Amino acid sequence: MTRQTGANDWSVTLPEDGDARFRWRRSQDGVVAEWVDVLTLCVDLKGQIDCTPAPGVDPVLAAKLAGTEALAFVRALRGEPSLHGSAVARAGAAVACLGDAGAGKSTAAAELCKASGFELLADDVVALELSTSRWRVLPTESAHWLSTTDSTVKKPVPARARGAAPVDLRILARLRFDDRAPRLDARRVRGSEAYSVLSSAVIRFERADAVQRRELDFLSSIASQAQVYDVIRPRGCPAGATAALLAEIATEVA
């Protein structure tokens, strides 16, 4: 038996962490979530949603947040799961790219769309729905957010092709850089290792027991339906090579 901690750390900042970037609270009128100085989201008791950008904020940034983190927040209130990552689809099979910030999730999705005939479903938040016992990725975004050569700030780049309907989730690939890795490599992971990979990608907003139980049920179900991979490469590995490997895996799985 192995015991681990850490994989259940929240991937989204909670107010008790003392980080004022994001905070939310329940009130007698509903729920208020605030991305400080960017966006305020109110959900009333009837489920009506009001999303208000902060004065002077870049409307593109506010729209991005509304379509990603705010979307994930509203979905979480409804008990609907979301993963932090990008997702693309081809031939009825969706591939989700997971990983820490800077792991190359958006870049891999963009390369898959550019060179391998995939359509974009999501760039930042993978919204999932259970339909006829299958987990499907909802199409939620139409642009890749990529860093330019002269700036680390990400900017939207319209996708060449965008998915129009939910697609069965077949592959989840955790991307990471490791300069000790001799080359690009993808390894199928199973069991508790798959749980660890998936758990670290879940977007969470609260720790209630019922939420944690539902999350474990969800992750077990996901792991039973989709293949989980750990994709490691040294920095400097061409993004196109990573995408080509993912496309190859997608072809094999299909």
Place this chain on the structure above:
Amino acid sequence: MMGSIGKDEVILPVAHVHARRFDDEFVILDLSGGSYYALNAVGAHIWEGLLAGRTPAQVAHSLTAQYRVDYETAVNDCVALVDELLARGLLRRKG
């Protein structure tokens, strides 16, 4: 401190633990402590047997049918795992 679990004792689940299968392993979430535990295929077999109401001795018999292991080894391994699960508060003794 209580001694080792008897091989014919019945083990019960506890309310603050939630477990699910991942391939041939089990992930056990301890909601009271915020940590999780992983059981390998044999541990998963034992866990499922115990939660189905079987005693360690009965689970050990089923292990001998599925794995290349003699009964004495199986029951000792089974009791050792149950002791650890009890010590960590992931299961409880009946009564």
